[in-house]
Amino acid sequence: MIIKCKMCGGDIDFIPGATYGTCEYCGSTSTIPQAEDENKLNRYNRANHFRRQCEFDKAVAAYEKILEQDDTDAEAHWGAVISRFGIEYVEDPATHQRIPTCHRVQVASILTDEDYLAAVENAPDEESRRIYQEEAARIAEIQKGILAISANEKPYDVFICYEETDENGQRTRDSQWAQDVYYGLTEQGLKVFFSRITLEDKLGQQYEPYIFAALNSAKVMVVIGSRPEYFNAVWVKNEWSRYLSLMKHDHKRLLIPCYRDMDPYDLPEELSMLQSQDMSKIGFMQDLLRGVQKVMQQPTSAPQGVRVETATLETNAPGVTSLLKRAALFLEDGDTASAREYYDRVLDIEPECAEAYMGKVCAETGCRKESDLGALNYCVDMRGDWQKAVRFASAAQKQKYEGYMASVRARVEEHCHELAIDCACAVAVGRGNRAKMDDALKSYRANCA
Secondary structure (H helix, E strand, O other): OOOEOOOOOOEEEOOOOOOEEEEOOOOOEEEOOOOOOHHHHHHHHHHHHHHHOOOHHHHHHHHHHHHHHOOOOHHHHHHHHHHHOOEEEEEOOOOOOEEEEEOOOOOOOHHHOHHHHHHHHOOOOHHHHHHHHHHHHHHHHHHHHHHHHHHOOOOOOEEEEOOOEOOOOOEOHHHHHHHHHHHHHHOOOOOEEOHHHHOOOOOOOOOHHHHHHHHHHOOEEEEEEOOHHHHOOHHHHHHHHHHHHHHHHOOOOEEEEEEOOOOHHHOOHHHHOOOOEEOOOOOHHHHHHHHHHHHHOOOOOOOOOOOOOOOOOOOOOOOHHHHHHHHHHHHHHOOHHHHHHHHHHHHHHOOOOHHHHHHHHHHHHOOOOHHHHHHOOOOOOOOHHHHHHHHHOOHHHHHHHHHHHHHHHHHHHHHHHHHHHHHHHHHHOOOOOHHHHHHHHHHHHHHHO
16 A cells, blocks of 8 residues: 655655654655555545645545544544645755645644644554644744734735736736736725735745735635636635635625636636626726725715816726726837727726727827827828717817827828829829829828828
8 A cells, every 4th residue: 555745745665554654755754544445545645635736625625524434533633734724845945854834824723723632632652643743833833923924914905816827837817907906906095915016025935924914804805717727726716715714704704706708607616606797897897896895884986186077097997097007008019909908998997088099099000109199191080989089088188189180180281282293293294194193182181081
């Protein structure tokens, strides 16, 4: 029979009937299950595999299945407690020893955990009991350190949960959408945990203290995903499943699944009963903010002195400012497709945003910035997006837009004048067909109008 190491997953070298053994690969000594048959041993290895893959909920469930048949099984109790605390063993680069890392710290000490106490009580011998106690003491010290750091963190209002990278290590679109939500919420004065930004100055440090503090203080969690596998990604699921556990004891908390480009019926079963949001729908950000504000018990009306009747940058619509900035950067880079997409997302939030309509005109004409519109060789003021931009513009914006077209019209008239002279000269020397030249001139004027 083969027993897998709890630390690294390698094979453990042990004497039949022994209660502990040493791993052939990492050299760690650990307790081993007292399995009478191959089937029971496979269940231990399966549960241990889930924990080493950081699928802690599955690991706990697997160990609890073993305990249903024998609640005096010390090794199953120990497996359950280290899974509940999210223990992963990583190699210390200096000593090459396996040290525990806690991904799911609890407020209550591991030394008071019922499964830990049951493991110690039912340990098959003194050596196994000593191993359990020493390992628990190491984890307890790590736990204290995490709690000490997290205690100094200011409370968060919202926790954004999402998948940062895809299977190729590239940033996901989920991450981009999550960042838009982050900016939209922070613009409303909310303190938001968004790992890409919140943890960017924590490189080289353990993230768990900060994640723990944010999970426990946030009144709202927003889970963002565009694929079922992203919702079920190990670390994404670890975060939202931990938050669901907190919700069982605090019914004022709210978890909002937000999906896009996927069927809501493909949401994880645990999230399928919650009220979800389709990120592609018009008004998504407004609906999301309304739900968050309801939990935070903040007023949803605009602050005094903020104009909301126009759709310029004076608007209080969430996310508009950050989305406009992103779209402008896409324009600057010549990525007109992404620019159009982001301007459309602005219009989903604020349908009367003049700057977004004018941005779409820039994308359609290849202008890398708005002021380039004044350098065009043809008029665009009959286009629908231009007319909407002028319609919803403030007085200052309208004057600026009219200035662009005044420059274009002057240039067009000059070109028409030059073309007319060229046509007249060609006819005068007998080299031109007057009818065709007249048609060409009319066509040019029409295209410029």
